[in-house]
Amino acid sequence: MASIFSRIIAGEIPCHRVYESALVIAFLDIAPLSPGHTLVVPKRECEFLHQLDDASAAALGEALPRVARAVLAATGATAYNILQNNGAAAHQAVPHVHFHIIPKPNPELGLGIGWKPGTLAAPDGTALAERIRASL
Numbered sequence: 001m002a003s004i005f006s007r008i009i010a011g012e013i014p015c016h017r018v019y020e021s022a023l024v025i026a027f028l029d030i031a032p033l034s035p036g037h038t039l040v041v042p043k044r045e046c047e048f049l050h051q052l053d054d055a056s057a058a059a060l061g062e063a064l065p066r067v068a069r070a071v072l073a074a075t076g077a078t079a080y081n082i083l084q085n086n087g088a089a090a091h092q093a094v095p096h097v098h099f100h101i102i103p104k105p106n107p108e109l110g111l112g113i114g115w116k117p118g119t120l121a122a123p124d125g126t127a128l129a130e131r132i133r134a135s136l
């Protein structure tokens, strides 16, 4: 079944579109955390970021700063977060890759983050980085 974002891209569901290219669309989030909360979405539907094809990934990389500049100019915000969730356990509700651009105009609005930093022992870092490099 097509994702709700694919249905928006197909024109079956309305949206407040702010940007469109051959491979990417951006529109306002329907339940914004702050004014200007925007979603940047590859037109080709896939669930997770790591499944993206290179052309869609490149198009997203081009679109994100461009749309972010426009959101900042339109809202007057100077701080913002980029959020990209993968998997229900990581708070992904719509199984179609999307980046949130979330202005942070003041402490009350925008994204709240619970960040509990751990520690990285040098030997663990060496081993883990080696495993990741070997998987590239």
Ligand code: AMP
Pocket (backbone or CB within 6 Å): 004, 013, 015, 028, 029, 030, 031, 032, 039, 084, 085, 091, 092, 093, 094, 095
């Ligand atoms: P996530 O939890 O990262 O999957 O976020 C999904 C986002 O999609 C939420 O912020 C929703 O408010 C937003 N959303 C869901 N349906 C629509 C829609 N029809 N138009 C715009 N945004 C939507």
